[in-house]
Every structure is written in structure tokens, then in C-alpha cells.
Amino acid sequence: xxxxHELVKEFRIPERRPGLAGSLATLFTRRYRVTRxxxxxxxxxxxxxxxxxxxxxxxxxxxxxxxxxGIMTPTSGYCRVRGIEPYRHRQxxxxxxxxxxxxxxxxxxxxxxxxxxxxxxxxxxxxxxxxRRNLARYRELLDIDALGTTPVRQLSLGxxxxxxxxxxxxxDPAVVxxxxxxxxxxxxxxxxxxxxxxRAHRELGTTxxxxxxxIADIAAICDSALVVDRGRVVHQGSIQDLLRSADRRSxxxxxxxxxxxxxxxxxxxxxxxxxxxxxxxxxxxxxxYPAAEFTSRQVLAFLLDHFDLADCYAPExxxxxxxxxxxxRQRPAAPSGVSAV
Amino acid sequence: MSAxxxxxxxxxxxxFLGGVGLHRLVTYRLxxxxxxxxxxxxxxxxxxxxxxxxxxxxxxGGWSYHEVVFLLGFSLLPRGLxxxxxxxxxxxxxxxxxxxxxxxxxxxxxSPLFSLLSERFFHPDGFGELIVGGVLVGWSGSRLGLxxxxxxxxxxxxxxxxxxxxxxxVKLLFSSLSFWTVTSLPAMYAANQVSEFAAYPLDIYHPTLxxxxxxxxxxxxxxxxxxxxxxxxxxxLLVWLPAVTAGALALALAVWRRGLSTxxxxxx
Numbered sequence: 184x185x186x187x188h189e190l191v192k193e194f195r196i197p198e199r200r201p202g203l204a205g206s207l208a209t210l211f212t213r214r215y216r217v218t219r220x221x222x223x224x225x226x227x228x229x230x231x232x233x234x235x236x237x238x239x240x241x242x243x244x245x246x247x248x249x250x251x252x253g254i255m256t257p258t259s260g261y262c263r264v265r266g267i268e269p270y271r272h273r274q275x276x277x278x279x280x281x282x283x284x285x286x287x288x289x290x291x292x293x294x295x296x297x298x299x300x301x302x303x304x305x306x307x308x309x310x311x312x313x314x315r316r317n318l319a320r321y322r323e324l325l326d327i328d329a330l331g332t333t334p335v336r337q338l339s340l341g342x343x344x345x346x347x348x349x350x351x352x353x354x355d356p357a358v359v360x361x362x363x364x365x366x367x368x369x370x371x372x373x374x375x376x377x378x379x380x381x382r383a384h385r386e387l388g389t390t391x392x393x394x395x396x397x398i399a400d401i402a403a404i405c406d407s408a409l410v411v412d413r414g415r416v417v418h419q420g421s422i423q424d425l426l427r428s429a430d431r432r433s434x435x436x437x438x439x440x441x442x443x444x445x446x447x448x449x450x451x452x453x454x455x456x457x458x459x460x461x462x463x464x465x466x467x468x469x470x471x472y473p474a475a476e477f478t479s480r481q482v483l484a485f486l487l488d489h490f491d492l493a494d495c496y497a498p499e500x501x502x503x504x505x506x507x508x509x510x511x512r513q514r515p516a517a518p519s520g521v522s523a524v
Numbered sequence: 525m526s527a528x529x530x531x532x533x534x535x536x537x538x539x540f541l542g543g544v545g546l547h548r549l550v551t552y553r554l555x556x557x558x559x560x561x562x563x564x565x566x567x568x569x570x571x572x573x574x575x576x577x578x579x580x581x582x583x584x585g586g587w588s589y590h591e592v593v594f595l596l597g598f599s600l601l602p603r604g605l606x607x608x609x610x611x612x613x614x615x616x617x618x619x620x621x622x623x624x625x626x627x628x629x630x631x632x633x634x635s636p637l638f639s640l641l642s643e644r645f646f647h648p649d650g651f652g653e654l655i656v657g658g659v660l661v662g663w664s665g666s667r668l669g670l671x672x673x674x675x676x677x678x679x680x681x682x683x684x685x686x687x688x689x690x691x692x693x694v695k696l697l698f699s700s701l702s703f704w705t706v707t708s709l710p711a712m713y714a715a716n717q718v719s720e721f722a723a724y725p726l727d728i729y730h731p732t733l734x735x736x737x738x739x740x741x742x743x744x745x746x747x748x749x750x751x752x753x754x755x756x757x758x759x760x761l762l763v764w765l766p767a768v769t770a771g772a773l774a775l776a777l778a779v780w781r782r783g784l785s786t787x788x789x790x791x792x
Binding site: 194195252253254270273274275278280284287288289291301302305306307 | 536537540541544547548552623624625627628630631632633634635636643785788789790
């Protein structure tokens with residue numbers, strides 16, 4: 184469906200020397216520094232999957248998405264979307280993809296949203312029944328009629344994003360690439376947007392590639408994750424696998440012992456070196472342990488031995504924590520990634 | 525066959541988007557009136573200056589008053605025609621690349637150039653130029669007692685179209701420079717200023733400027749050469765028009781394509 188093979192994108196950045204003399208010198212002798220924004224990235228995204236493309240700023244996310252949408256050509260390697268290389272057959276590719284690039288509008292600036300949609304209908308040759316079905320859906324979920332006949336340039340960010348998202352799905356694309364699609368949306372609209380794309384996925388098998396800094400978007404929409412860091416893929420698989428890769432787990436428990444919370448925490452930390460225990464709400468205790476050193480069985484056994492447990496549960500590792508760990512793990516080397524905008 | 529179908533598709537889209545453009549004129553009536561008003565003042569002043577000059581002298585560079593007005597009016601026709609369809613190039617030169625907004629023309633299933641231009645068909649100023657140009661040409665033509673031959677009548681619209689294409693080519697070339705320089709507004713502005721010289725007889729300029737206007741930025745072919753032909757039947761310069769138009773367009777399109785591929789490489 185979507186394939187990237189040894190995909191590389193390098194940028195030549197002119198070296199600027201400081202001061203007036205420096206800028207004059209750069210006028211005549213240009214020296215370039217080559218930065219690799221995407222470093223031999225290979226992956227396969229199956230049709231009908233909803234993939235979160237995850238990476239810290241400068242990880243090469245946007246650059247990769249630009250190559251997948253045909254806006255940019257790779258330095259070497261290739262990618263294919265539904266069997267075609269997007270940057271070689273841009274128009275053909277455009278028919279089967281829908282795009283949202285967070286901050287940058289693709290609507291007609293001084294036309295109203297309904298006018299923009301009418302134009303898109305012609306440009307994409309959208310059949311009547313598809314157009315009507317999608318408009319009805321936008322009415323129901325995005326309250327698109329409320330945008331009325333105001334020109335796009337006068338809409339608020341939230342209003343405009345609703346229109347952008349609707350526009351990206353209007354022609355029933357086989358693949359949508361959404362780069363930060365929920366910027367400026369309130370909770371209710373975020374929910375609506377998630378419902379919208381999930382419905383498209385359910386009914387049409389739409390493949391979704393999403394980047395977002397909103398973890399809730401990822402959790403609500405995506406079933407698999409592709410994690411890149413500094414231009415390289417560091418994890419690919421289901422979100423479940425990603426969560427399982429967390430190197431710290433936690434257990435929350437409640438007990439009937441008449442002990443001060445501090446004393447309980449101290450006992451746990453003494454008995455299990457490397458474990459962190461902190462008091463949580465309602466007299467419970469939150470135990471955070473390194474997955475490499477203890478199994479959940481060991482931790483539970485310890486707790487059962489030492490306390491009169493009233494309740495105990497192990498929450499899913501938090502996606503945000505997992506991501507923080509992944510980013511953090513790669514951090515030590517000097518960040519050389521370039522946020523390509 | 526598929527080329528025909530593509531052409532038909534673009535024609536349909538243009539028709540539709542033209543309708544959108546006209547609709548916008550109605551929506552932004554004030555814009556239209558302001559644009560047209562400012563334009564009328566400008567052309568009014570231009571005509572008045574020409575009138576003043578001719579109070580002092582009977583002819584300028586061998587051109588009579590009415591001939592100069594004819595030239596002035598005719599120069600507005602290709603300019604206006606071009607203006608109706610390619611005003612979005614100014615947006616490209618000004619900010620599309622700089623603000624990273626050009627991408628939207630690369631994710632639509634139409635050619636990027638069409639996508640860009642069709643964002644705004646029928647710029648109101650273009651109508652002003654066509655109307656005023658037509659009036660000036662008609663008035664001065666009748667004062668001159670002009671009686672065009674059948675060939676001249678037949679060629680006149682073609683001359684306007686070729687002139688418009690030359691304007692388009694120059695604008696396209698200079699706006700495409702923004703793919704390398706991020707913004708090319710100053711260059712576009714300069715080229716536009718140069719085009720203003722074409723509203724007057726070339727004979728009054730220094731030979732350097734004359735050859736610049738003929739062979740470098742060939743605005744002479746948008747007004748001076750056609751007018752010389754329509755007024756006197758002199759076609760010495762005009763025979764070059766098809767070649768110049770084709771050459772200018774080819775060059776501009778080549779630069780546009782190079783720019784586009786640079787843009788795909790750098791993405792900014």
C-alpha cells in the first residue's frame with residue numbers, strides 16, 4: 184500500500200558566516216552543509232491501517248510526509264503510494280490522497296467554505312452521491328453549515344481546520360495524510376474529527392497516516408505506530424506493541440494497614456531497589472518499576488507479602504510516557520535533525 | 525484521444541472557475557469599484573499628460589496625438605487580457621514560496637500552473653483595462669479616420685492575444701524566480717514598470733531602451749509593433765511577433781519547470 188525503501192532526504196544549507204564581512208563573503212563563495220532529515224527510512228504501511236507517524240520535532244516526519252504526498256522528491260531511495268511514486272506522478276497520486284497540513288491552508292482564501300467545496304468537487308470529479316453523502320456527514324459531525332458564507336481568511340483557526348479536514352476527505356481518498364490535523368480544535372470537535380475519520384475507515388477502508396502531538400488523537404484514531412527518531416525508524420508495529428515496549432511499568436494498590444503513606448513507600452523502595460513508590464489519590468500508592476529488572480509477578484508477590492492489599496491494578500503504560508522514553512533514549516547525541524519547513 | 529479529453533477537462537474546469545471568478549466580482553463589488561476607479565484615474569492622468577505634451581508640439585517621434593492615444597489604448601488590451609487570467613502570479617512572487625503555501629498546488633489532481641492561475645480568474649482590474657483600452661482605441665481610431673483592411677481586422681484579436689501571452693510569459697518568468705529566491709516581488713515589480721514604457725511610441729526612447737523593449741523584455745510586441753501595423757500597415761517588426769511570443773513562452777515555461785523541480789528538492 185504505502186512503501187518506503189531506503190528513503191533519504193538531504194538538504195543543502197548554506198553556511199552563513201557572522202558579521203557584515205561574513206555575509207558579503209557568503210555572497211561570493213557559498214559553502215553548504217548537508218543535513219540528512221530522513222536517513223534511509225524503510226517501512227510498509229498496509230492498506231486500511233491507521234498509522235500514527237510519531238517522532239519528536241526534527242525527526243523527519245514532515246519531510247517524509249512531503250515525499251509521500253509528492254511535494255518533495257527524495258535524494259535517494261523511493262516511496263510508493265498504491266504502487267506509484269508520488270513525486271513522479273503527482274496528479275495521479277493526488278486523486279487518491281487527501282492532505283491536511285496543520286497550519287497551512289489549502290482552501291481558497293477569499294472564498295467561502297461552500298464555494299471551496301464546489302470547486303473541489305469539480306477538480307476531483309466527485310460523483311454526486313459521494314459529494315452529498317459527505318456534505319451531510321460534515322453537517323452532522325462538524326456543523327459545517329455554521330461556517331456560512333464567510334470567506335476562509337476570516338475564519339478562526341478552529342473553524343478553518345474543520346473546513347480543511349472536511350476538504351481532505353471530500354473525494355473519498357484511499358489514503359489520508361494528516362499532519363497535525365486537530366490544531367485549534369476544542370474537545371468536542373476533536374471527538375467529531377476522530378469519529379469522521381474512523382467512519383471513513385470503517386466504511387471505505389481508508390488508510391490513515393497521522394502525525395499529531397496530541398496523544399489522544401493517536402489513541403483514538405490509530406491502531407499502529409511508526410516511530411522515527413532523527414530520520415530513522417525506531418519502532419514499527421501496533422500501538423499495543425509500542426505500549427508493551429515501555430521500559431517502566433506501574434502498579435497501583437490500596438491496603439488496609441494502618442500505616443502512613445510515606446512509610447509504605449519507604450518499605451516498597453527498600454524492598455525493591457530501583458523501584459519508585461509515591462502516594463496517589465485516595466490513600467493509594469503508585470509503584471513504578473523498571474520492566475527489565477522486575478516482572479509484574481515479582482512486584483505483586485512483594486506487595487502481597489508486605490501489605491494487606493484491598494485493591495490492586497496495573498494500568499496500561501501511558502503512550503505519552505512511552506514516547507517520552509523513546510525520544511529521551513535517543514537524545515544524548517547532538518540533535519542534527521532539521522525541521523524541514 | 526486522451527490529450528483531447530484532458531483539454532476538454534481543463535476547458536470545463538476553466539469555464540466553471542471563470543464563473544466562480546465572476547461571482548466573486550459580484551460579492552466584492554466594492555473591491556471592483558475601487559480597483560476600477562483607481563485605474564480610471566491613472567489612465568485619465570496618462571491621457572491628460574499626453575494631451576498636454578501635444579499642446580506644445582504637433583507630433584512626437586513622428587506620432588500624432590490621436591496615434592499616441594491609439595497606442596496607449598491598445599497597450600491596455602493585452603495587458604487587461606493577461607490581467608484577467610494570470611494575476612495569481614503576483615501571489616507566487618510575493619509570498620507563496622516564502623510562506624510555504626505553494627504546496628497546495630502540488631496536491632491537487634490538476635497541473636500546478638493551472639491550479640495556481642485558476643485560483644483567481646477575472647481579476648476586476650483586467651476588465652477596467654479592457655474597457656478603457658477599447659474606448660481609447662475606438663475613439664482615436666475614429667478620429668484618425670482609420671479604415672482597417674480585412675486582414676487587419678482579422679489579425680487584430682490575434683495581436684491582442686499574442687501581446688497578452690508575452691505579458692504572461694514575462695510575469696511567469698519573474699514570478700518563478702521566487703522558487704530560488706523565496707520572493708521575487710521586486711523583480712516582478714521592475715518588469716512591470718518596464719512594461720509601462722510600451723504605452724508610448726518606441727521612437728522617443730534611447731536606442732538602448734528601444735532594443736531592450738524589443739528583444740529582452742519584448743513589450744514592444746504587445747503594443748508598438750501591432751499599432752505600427754494597424755495604423756500604417758508597416759509590418760517590419762510585426763513579422764517577428766509569432767516567434768517572439770513562442771520564444772518568450774517557451775523560456776518562461778522552462779524557468780517555471782526548473783523552479784518547480786528546485787522547489788521539490790528544497791521544499792521551501
